Amino acid sequence: MKVLITQKVSDNLAFRDSAEAFFHEIETLPDQSITIDFSGVKFISRSFAHEYLARKKQSSKTLKETHVPESVRKMFHVVLHPSKKFELPKPTVRRIDRIDAVFT
Amino acid sequence: MAGFPPLFQSYALSCKLQVEAVKSGKTTLPSSKIIFPSTILPLVNSGLLTRGPGVFGPTWIELPKDPAQRSNRLREYSDSTDLSQVCGGPDVFNYLLNEIVDNIYQHSEFTRAMVLAKRFNEEKFTELAFLDDGLTIPKVLQKHGRHLNQARALQAAASGTSTKGPERGYGLSTSIRLVREGFKGDFLLVSGGAALSANREKTEEYVLDGSLALEGTLVALRIPFMKKVERFYEYIS
Numbered sequence A: 001m002k003v004l005i006t007q008k009v010s011d012n013l014a015f016r017d018s019a020e021a022f023f024h025e026i027e028t029l030p031d032q033s034i035t036i037d038f039s040g041v042k043f044i045s046r047s048f049a050h051e052y053l054a055r056k057k058q059s060s061k062t063l064k065e066t067h068v069p070e071s072v073r074k075m076f077h078v079v080l081h082p083s084k085k086f087e088l089p090k091p092t093v094r095r096i097d098r099i100d101a102v103f104t
Numbered sequence B: 001m002a003g004f005p006p007l008f009q010s011y012a013l014s015c016k017l018q019v020e021a022v023k024s025g026k027t028t029l030p031s032s033k034i035i036f037p038s039t040i041l042p043l044v045n046s047g048l049l050t051r052g053p054g055v056f057g058p059t060w061i062e063l064p065k066d067p068a069q070r071s072n073r074l075r076e077y078s079d080s081t082d083l084s085q086v087c088g089g090p091d092v093f094n095y096l097l098n099e100i101v102d103n104i105y106q107h108s109e110f111t112r113a114m115v116l117a118k119r120f121n122e123e124k125f126t127e128l129a130f131l132d133d134g135l136t137i138p139k140v141l142q143k144h145g146r147h148l149n150q151a152r153a154l155q156a157a158a159s160g161t162s163t164k165g166p167e168r169g170y171g172l173s174t175s176i177r178l179v180r181e182g183f184k185g186d187f188l189l190v191s192g193g194a195a196l197s198a199n200r201e202k203t204e205e206y207v208l209d210g211s212l213a214l215e216g217t218l219v220a221l222r223i224p225f226m227k228k229v230e231r232f233y234e235y236i237s
Helices: A016-028 A046-058 A070-080 A099-103 B006-024 B037-045 B067-081 B090-108 B137-143 B150-158 B170-182
Strands: A002-004 A033-037 A062-066 A092-096 B113-120 B125-132 B186-192 B194-198 B203-208 B214-224
Touching: A016 A046, A016 B067, A016 B090, A046 A070, A046 B090, A046 B170, A092 A099, A099 B006, B006 B037, B006 B186, B006 B194, B006 B214, B037 B113, B037 B125, B037 B214, B067 B090, B067 B113, B090 B113, B090 B125, B090 B137, B090 B170, B090 B214, B137 B150, B137 B186, B150 B170, B150 B186, B150 B194, B150 B203, B170 B186, B170 B194, B170 B214
Parallel strands: A002 A033, A033 A062, A092 B203
Antiparallel strands: B113 B125, B125 B214, B186 B194, B186 B214, B194 B203
């Protein structure tokens, strides 16, 4: 069975809970083996990609992807091979007790 | 003492205008100054500014509570502002827009949330601002058993600490890295009684008293015009 993800979600795969909802629907389908067609996807966020891959790992179905745009492949790769989280340099701390101090 | 970054001053201006409005009974915007999104959205949230077509150029959008509407609303806004060509291209612009908005839906439990993006051609940068009136970052962390002082809470969130587990928290931290290193721009986070400002030169935290504190969260980005961000996927990995 083939499922077009742009039809079920959007061509803009932005939000984490959209991926969650998508998989709720996938799990209700009668077929055990499902192909997720990524034709027409214009954008995928890191959050959506992370949720998609996490849910895919837990799914009871056998899932594969087809027509995956390069931007989606790259985002999947980023999620599957995360770097150490970026840390800002240690900040200087300043207390501001009156607004006018900000403009002097 | 060194001055404050312009992006933080822009937020502080909104606080100053609110104080003056309370005293005088009316909102008066400085006529000689450019008004930035990081000034506008807190004024809108406080009720001192209402939608005025054409007054500030592109108007802000209110994020819908109904999740089913938000993708289309954001995409319409993204298309209408046509900012991606100066904000690193569509993938980069949409990354910043959607990751920060996703955080609002995931964590804030907002009643009202807004986004405003505006380009400043003479200054050659774009400013994006996101504001919600929901749980502040310190309160979200406290709710999940992490009791940090307000400034530490912001730093933790900016460095990828998430209440949802160690595999989460990349959205905000990668956005900061993308702004700071990819664009060499400025990032500001204000939540409750603290603020965090980051650019390539310095990183500062501010403990905010009284009228500078925010009941909600503001994320503001000021990014120089750039057609493409080299190493985009490296910055977000």
